[in-house]
Amino acid sequence: MSDNLENSSNMGERSKTELFVKLLTSNHHRIYAFILFMVPNDSDADDLMQETSSILWEKFAQFVPGTDFAAWAMTIAKYRVLNSRKKKKLTVPLSNDVIDLLAGESEKVLDESNERFAALRKCLAKLDKREMLFVKMRYKDGFSARIIGQRIGASAKVVYRSESKIIGLLARCIHRKLAMEGAR
Template identity: 30%
Template structure:
């Protein structure tokens, strides 16, 4: 009985989960998504460069260096609440900028 289970299990493991056409479709969709996200990342980098220096430094400290909001607030001489609000506004500005940039390039959603 165990040999039958082992044989059946091996056969199932060797059988492809998707047929070739399905795999090709998945691959094409993944490539399109990858290109789209690369475009968004490129647009984001350009939008970050357009930020005023203070906001750009805030983004660098938070996302490139990895400082906590508390540390950034202390460095900037502001409250933690004000730092969170500033981060929210920066994110909104960047989101708008990325969407606008991609739309102008014909790469919108």
């Protein structure tokens, strides 16, 4: 440990809480995405994100300000994922070897989080009216496929498949944009 780095256990409670909230919120997306790669289910990932946040706060005294919070958090998150899997708490449990593979290969995507956000916004702008409506109803309003279907006069199944497809469209659009930017 570097001499000039202060252990967070030496800080006052309020400044410690402020630092934690700042670090957690600024890294929340990366930690959440990392969990989601290992646990590809919204409900499981939400639970694990909450559990991980609590553990991070509990162990925050061990964190050295100035070091990589996200890396520290992801180490803990992976441990929580494996622990939940072992305790059969997961709705969609991938095998340990697959979890290891995914965790190991996620770094590049997570490191590009900001660029990916920017690309996602641009790609959203390219969606047609119908696709954008699906996205908003699903992600903004939190409507189920059935309710969206009722509103637009489509079957839940069509809505469900369309949603799946639209995420794919966006994923590929982001991929292309980042590839183009990398080629410049």
